[in-house]
Amino acid sequence: MKILEYFAHRDTDKEWNTGPYLIAEAGVNHECDLTVAREMIVKAAQGGANAIKFQTYKAGTLASINSPAYWDLEKEGTRSQYQLFKKYDKFWKNEFEKLKHWCDEEDIEFLSTPFDLESATFLNDLMEVFKISSSDITNKPFIQYLGSLGKPVILSTGAADLEEIREAVSWLEEKRVPVALLHCVLNYPTRNEDANLLMIAGLKNKFPEHIIGYSDHTEPGDMDVLLTATLLGAAIIEKHFTHDKTLPGNDHYHAMDQKDLFRFWQRIEEIRPLLGSERKHSLASEASARLNARRSLVASQTIPANSQIDDSQLTWKRPGNGISPKDIDDVVGRWTTTVINADDLIMWDMLER
Numbered sequence: 001m002k003i004l005e006y007f008a009h010r011d012t013d014k015e016w017n018t019g020p021y022l023i024a025e026a027g028v029n030h031e032c033d034l035t036v037a038r039e040m041i042v043k044a045a046q047g048g049a050n051a052i053k054f055q056t057y058k059a060g061t062l063a064s065i066n067s068p069a070y071w072d073l074e075k076e077g078t079r080s081q082y083q084l085f086k087k088y089d090k091f092w093k094n095e096f097e098k099l100k101h102w103c104d105e106e107d108i109e110f111l112s113t114p115f116d117l118e119s120a121t122f123l124n125d126l127m128e129v130f131k132i133s134s135s136d137i138t139n140k141p142f143i144q145y146l147g148s149l150g151k152p153v154i155l156s157t158g159a160a161d162l163e164e165i166r167e168a169v170s171w172l173e174e175k176r177v178p179v180a181l182l183h184c185v186l187n188y189p190t191r192n193e194d195a196n197l198l199m200i201a202g203l204k205n206k207f208p209e210h211i212i213g214y215s216d217h218t219e220p221g222d223m224d225v226l227l228t229a230t231l232l233g234a235a236i237i238e239k240h241f242t243h244d245k246t247l248p249g250n251d252h253y254h255a256m257d258q259k260d261l262f263r264f265w266q267r268i269e270e271i272r273p274l275l276g277s278e279r280k281h282s283l284a285s286e287a288s289a290r291l292n293a294r295r296s297l298v299a300s301q302t303i304p305a306n307s308q309i310d311d312s313q314l315t316w317k318r319p320g321n322g323i324s325p326k327d328i329d330d331v332v333g334r335w336t337t338t339v340i341n342a343d344d345l346i347m348w349d350m351l352e353r
Contacts (some may be wrong), residue, residue: 002050002109002128003021003050003051003128003129003154003236004152006021007129007152007180019265019272020213020229020230020234020235020237021050021235021236021237022049022050022238022239022261022264023049023236023237023239024047024051024052024241025215025238025239025240025251026040027054027240028251029240029241029247029255030091031088032089032091036243037054037095037102038099039243040241040242040243041102041103043243043257043258044108044241044258045103045106045108046258047259047260047262047265048261048262049108049261051108051109051110052108052109052110052111052241053113054096055113055115056096056113056114056115057085057089057115057119058119059082060082061116062085062115062116063080063081063085065080065082066082067082068080068081069081070188071188072188075188075189075248075253075254076249077249096112096122096123099112100126110126111127112131113133114130114146115136116142117145120142120146128151129152129153130146130149130151130152130153131153131154131155131156132146132153132154132156133156134156134215137155137158137168138167140171143155143168143171143172147172147174147177148175152178152180153172154182154236154238155168155169155181155182156182156184156238157182157203158184158215159186165206165207169181178210179210180235181203181207181210181211181213182214182236182238183196183212183229184215184217186217187217188217189217190216192225195216195218197214197232198232200212200213200214200233201233204233211236212234212235213234213236213237213238214226214229214237214238215238216239217254219253219254220239220256220257220260222267223256223260223267226239227268231271239255239256241255241257242255242256242257243257245257291319291321292318292319292320293318293319294320294324295316295317295318295319295320295324295325296316296318296319296321296324297322297323297327297328297331297345297346298315298317298344299313299314299340299343299346300312300315302339302340302342303336305337305338305339306335306336307335307336308333308334308335308336309333310332311328314328314331319345322345322347323345323347323348331346331351335351336351336352337349337352338350
């Protein structure tokens with residue numbers, strides 16, 4: 001399923017036949033090697049990801065030279081954002097066109113997060129939906145520019161408070177583009193106890209008109225974090241993805257790989273029978289209980305023919321194939337057409353219409 005379909009059907013009942021829309025966030029884990037990037041596309045597609053997402057930036061337009069690190073320096077020792085981004089900013093328009101072509105070949109959706117106007121402009125020809133990083137949630141001119149391109153936007157909400165999210169959403173709503181919000185904790189890696197997955201439910205409550213999802217930075221483990229996020233209603237799941245989790249630095253150490261993708265979908269398959277539909281309705285398997293475990297109005301004493309029923313003559317007992325107790329106000333005061341014996345279920349043909 002393509003991401004536009006999630007936006008198109010966001011107001012319809014969700015049948016849990018596919019699970020969430022899963023984005024494998026490759027970022028720059030290809031480390032500017034096209035061969036590796038293509039390998040990641042193939043592995044993400046084979047692992048069942050709906051999309052693979054990259055990041056498109058130039059260090060010089062993203063961070064000042066003295067911008068400090070905000071990640072775990074034991075895992076990634078580069079102390080300057082500029083220095084880290086400079087390592088991996090070699091891919092540009094031609095390379096992303098190749099990545100898009102390979103994604104099409106593998107039948108996996110191509111996405112990339114732009115971090116400047118130039119990359120947003122050429123990515124506009126390659127994607128149907130834009131992703132905005134948590135780091136740009138207060139970047140009004142950039143958000144407004146992306147909104148002006150007229151495409152749906154997925155906005156991560158890491159490190160943001162509710163008012164900042166509302167403000168960013170308002171800039172996009174002014175452009176009349178659909179918006180999906182991803183709960184996110186902007187900490188690499190995020191400890192499980194800091195994941196705060198109930199914020200997914202909080203966003204669903206505060207922004208009921210928008211799709212809500214989850215962008216994950218915890219270590220993959222057994223994929224329970226993503227499974228829990230799905231059960232809490234995350235329609236879009238984004239998680240960092242790598243071809244080799246043993247590689248040092250950058251995002252490899254908290255990323256999932258192809259095996260983790262398989263494990264996640266296996267877990268979804270295991271719980272699929274439990275989930276069913278969001279629409280509340282009586283199931284076929286409940287038909288017998290619906291009839292026999294519910295109650296009917298029952299005569300608490302013998303009621304003579306041609307007498308007016310008083311509520312003191314009625315009680316309610318199982319099964320439910322007589323007149324329902326919900327209709328008691330329509331029964332009291334009616335006249336009987338026959339003798340109704342004590343403990344008989346009251347039926348409509350016993351009463352005058």
